[in-house]
Amino acid sequence: MTAQKMAVLRALQEAGPTHPTAETVYALAKRHLPSIALGTVYRNLSKMSESGEIVKIPVPDGPDRFDAEISDHMHILCVCCGKIYDIDEKNVRVEISGVPEGAELLHFDIMAKCKCPDCKSKN
Amino acid sequence: MTAQKMAVLRALQEAGPTHPTAETVYALAKRHLPSIALGTVYRNLSKMSESGEIVKIPVPDGPDRFDAEISDHMHILCVCCGKIYDIDEKNVRVEISGVPEGAELLHFDIMAKCKCPDCKSKN
DNA sequence: ATGTGTGCAAACGCTTTGCATCGTT
DNA sequence: AACGATGCAAAGCGTTTGCACACAT
Numbered sequence: 553m554t555a556q557k558m559a560v561l562r563a564l565q566e567a568g569p570t571h572p573t574a575e576t577v578y579a580l581a582k583r584h585l586p587s588i589a590l591g592t593v594y595r596n597l598s599k600m601s602e603s604g605e606i607v608k609i610p611v612p613d614g615p616d617r618f619d620a621e622i623s624d625h626m627h628i629l630c631v632c633c634g635k636i637y638d639i640d641e642k643n644v645r646v647e648i649s650g651v652p653e654g655a656e657l658l659h660f661d662i663m664a665k666c667k668c669p670d671c672k673s674k675n
Numbered sequence: 676m677t678a679q680k681m682a683v684l685r686a687l688q689e690a691g692p693t694h695p696t697a698e699t700v701y702a703l704a705k706r707h708l709p710s711i712a713l714g715t716v717y718r719n720l721s722k723m724s725e726s727g728e729i730v731k732i733p734v735p736d737g738p739d740r741f742d743a744e745i746s747d748h749m750h751i752l753c754v755c756c757g758k759i760y761d762i763d764e765k766n767v768r769v770e771i772s773g774v775p776e777g778a779e780l781l782h783f784d785i786m787a788k789c790k791c792p793d794c795k796s797k798n
Numbered sequence: 799a800t801g802t803g804t805g806c807a808a809a810c811g812c813t814t815t816g817c818a819t820c821g822t823t
Numbered sequence: 824a825a826c827g828a829t830g831c832a833a834a835g836c837g838t839t840t841g842c843a844c845a846c847a848t
Contacts, residue, residue, distance in 0.1 A: 554821090554828060574813080589830045594813060596828095612733035612784070615812060628774065631781065643773035646785070650766035651751065654792030658754065661735070661786045662769070669777030677803060677846090697837080712805045717838060719803095738837055801848080810839065820829070 559585040560596040564606060564620040571609060571617040571627070571636040609636065611663075628664040632671035639664070682708040683719045687729060687743040694732060694740040694750070694759040732759065733784075751787040755794035762787070 563580035564572070572580070578593045597618055601608035607619040609627055617636060624641035644662065651657050686703035687695070695703070701716045720741055724731035732740040732750055740759060747764035767785065774780050 556829070587830080591814080591831075592829055598814090610733075610735035628778070628780075630778070637775045637778070639771065639773050643771060645768075645770040647768040648762065648766060648787065650762050651787075651789065652760045652791065654795065655751070655753070655760070655789045656795060657751075658788045658790060661788070663784045663786075664771065664774075665781045665784070666774065666778045667781060668775065672777065672779060679804070710805080714806075714839080715804060718840095721839090799848100802846090804843100804845070806842090806844105808839105808841080810837100812836090814833105814835070816833080817831090818829105819831105821827090823824105823826085 555585055556581075556588050556592050557596050557600075559588055560593055560600070561605075561620070564618060567620070569619075569621070569638055571619055573615045573617055575615070577618060609663075610661075611636075626662045626664065628666050630668035630671055631665050632667055635668055635670075637666075637668070678708060679704075679711050679715050680719050680723075682711055683716055683723070684728075684743070687741060690743070692742075692744070692761055694742055696738040696740055698738070700741060732786075734759075734786075749785045749787065751789050753791035753794055754788050755790055758791055758793075760789075760791070 559581040560577060562584060563577045566580055567576065574590070574594055574597055577597065578588070578590050581588050581593060597606070597608070600606045601618070604622065607622050609617040609619060611617055611629065614634065621638065626639050626641065626644055628637045628639055629635070646660055646662065648657070682704040683700060685707060686700045689703055690699065697713070697717055697720055700720065701711070701713050704711050704716060720729070720731070723729045724741070727745065730742040730745050732742060734740055734752065737757065744761065749762050749764065749767055751760045751762055752758070769783055769785065771780070
């Protein structure tokens with residue numbers, strides 16, 4: 553647990569439910585540890601999401617987002633402003649059949665898209 | 676409808692259900708139209724997926740894949756070999772509640788992950 | 799003549815990586 | 824001394840874009 557990893561974790565927690573990009577995490581972490589490098593942020597985010605300490609949220613046509621909240625939940629992305637909301641796992645039910653013969657289903661990534669309240673009103 | 680766009684469409688159709696990358700489409704299209712450029716393939720794939728003529732499948736940690744089959748269906752990705760299988764829409768049911776107040780739900784991208792039969796037997 | 803599409807190569811955004819150095823064990 | 828983690832900069836990958844040119848209207 554280096555100072556850098558701590559700074560990254562702290563940044564992620566400070567970011568709350570905003571699902572920051574690596575760049576944003578970098579900016580936040582830099583406030584507490586000005587010497588930290590962007591590459592180090594990427595390295596730590598990468599390791600921590602592999603180990604399950606944090607969650608990496610791939611976004612089509614945009615940079616990955618990260619989440620300190622690792623409880624089972626899915627995400628809903630505003631296609632206008634890119635904001636990401638959380639949706640608790642218990643509010644989602646998926647049923648699927650017709651999985652290819654002999655294949656082992658591992659898990660789902662569900663990314664819903666919406667137009668968020670702000671963007672609807674600004675329209 | 677230029678010769679290039681035709682070559683791209685034809686390549687996609689020839690590819691069948693293999694969900695090729697832009698590079699693969701390029702290679703296939705080049706067989707029929709050797710002068711075609713990669714940039715042109717990207718431009719045509721981009722336009723056609725915007726217009727709904729084809730489907731673009733974003734893949735986390737990998738290049739986008741494309742599909743000539745535009746009927747409503749979802750995809751299941753083998754995490755070992757990257758192969759993508761189709762699953763008919765009627766085999767999938769999603770229920771979701773807890774969408775943020777005032778947000779308009781647009782649609783889902785569901786990308787399931789599996790270990791495919793080939794990869795299971797190869798272990 | 800005007801416009802849309804092309805080939806080519808350069809640039810782009812995001813991310814990873816090589817390398818010398820630092821800090822710890 | 825040995826090892827992993829770091830800062831920095833360069834390279835990487837997939838994709839887009841600027842530009843001059845071709846082709847059709």
